[in-house]
Amino acid sequence: MSIQWYPGHMARARRLVQENLKLVDVVIELLDARIPASSRNPLIGKIVGGKPHLVVLNKEDLADPHLTRLWLDWFRGCGLPALVVDSTRRKGVAEVPMLVRRLVEDKIASLAARGRRPPNPRCMVVGIPNVGKSFFINALVGSRVTRTGNRPGVTRGQQWVRLARGVELLDTPGVLWPKFDDPQVALKLAATGAIKEEVFDVEEVAAWLAEWLLQSFPASLKERYRLEELPAQGHRVLELIGAKRGLVGPGGVVDSYRAAVHLLKEFREGRLGRFTLDVPPG
Ligand SMILES: Nc1nc2c(ncn2[C@@H]2O[C@H](COP(=O)(O)OP(=O)(O)OP(=O)(O)O)[C@@H](O)[C@H]2O)c(=O)[nH]1
Ligand SMILES: [Mg+2]
Known part of the structure; x- marks a missing residue:
């Protein structure tokens, strides 16, 4: 199956993700629980570099519960903390700030040991189009409407939102592209709604x-x-x-x-x- 895609657009989006990544301590990789492999950007490891990252399987309400469990075990077996959520019902999202904080524990401890007051851990969400980034962010933020002011270095219009446990979240998610080369992957992305219907x-x-x-x-x-x-x-x-x-x-x-x-x-x-x-x- 052929899909028309736009390399220029993709490169620009990835550049933006990379710029914003410099500002955060933890990356939240949002995947579609129905296609945890096909909705991953294969370059994610390279993109996040050495930064700790958390895998979140979204749309769990649509996925097979047995396979979701196997996928969670698989990600955890790869050394990646992972959890499942249903962003439309805000199910599972309350755990996110705690997990983010846990991922920066070492950094906080080492700063504290040097007598420095550690700043609030900061994170951002990345994922492919339509995976539910906006719904997930809204579910995470919930009624916490107090947005902290613009920070220098952040693209105009973007803001940090304070979550539970002092964790701060960049309110604009990073858009990543999946890999279309494998025809099976393209079909699964199209079937689940990750790709606009005009292009397939x-x-x-x-x-x-x-x-x-x-x-x-x-x-x-x-x-x-x-x-x-x-x-x-x-x-x-x-x-x-x-x-x-x-x-x-x-x-x-x-x-x-x-x-x-x-x-x-x-x-x-x-x-x-x-x-x-x-x-x-x-
Ligand atoms: N069933 C179900 N649908 C979801 C869930 N999260 C998001 N959706 C649906 O997925 C669609 C896309 O959600 P968005 O949050 O707009 O996705 P996005 O990643 O921000 O998309 P782009 O901004 O286009 O990249 C919407 O129709 C949501 O209703 C979920 O947990 N369960
Ligand atoms: Mg969105």
Whole structure:
């Protein structure tokens, strides 16, 4: 599947992330719990350098709970602190300030040992488009409307927000790009809504998703669309969905584009169930 992307735009966004990174002690890497691998920027290690970073799996309400547990274990096994959240319901976010503070404990202790008063730990959120950065930040900030003033060095318009435990958060997240080179990754990003629909073939992505559901969760498809029999191919599933939902054009022919849009929408809303498309390595 080909995706039109904009290298200039991506490079600019990454530069901005790198500038803001200089101002923080901890990076919060926000991933989509449905695609923890595909929603990672493979250069994240290089981008954050030696800085401590925390992995947050967002949209846990849409992901398979069993696989989410395996992913958490996997990240922790890699030495990365990780937690899961549902930013729309503010579930899990209260733990974040404590974890951020824990990540800078050594730095604070060494400053204190030298008789210096440690400054408040500062952090920022980075993640790919549509992963939920704005929702996550809003959930974290909650009713803490007292924003601290602009600090020198921060791009105009950006501010620090004081969270619990004295932790400060840069209110503007850093946008990272995923890696589209692997066609499977591109399909998963498109299916979960990380990529704008103008830049990919909606029918191709929906047919791939239908095929994935056919192989992995045929019962969910049958139940949601009241299908008696399942065909062998993804695009045939789309035709059946279109017919069931009355998405037909002149002459009663199923409008496969509308059927594709419908399936993607229902999948993203979690109406077929909770699914995780990436499996942890090993
Ligand atoms: N179900 C569910 N949806 C979520 C969650 N967090 C965010 N969303 C949805 O994901 C979509 C994108 O959320 P945003 O916070 O705007 O994402 P973003 O990363 O700021 O996106 P950009 O600013 O475009 O890069 C919205 O439609 C949210 O409703 C979550 O935890 N669960
Ligand atoms: Mg946003």
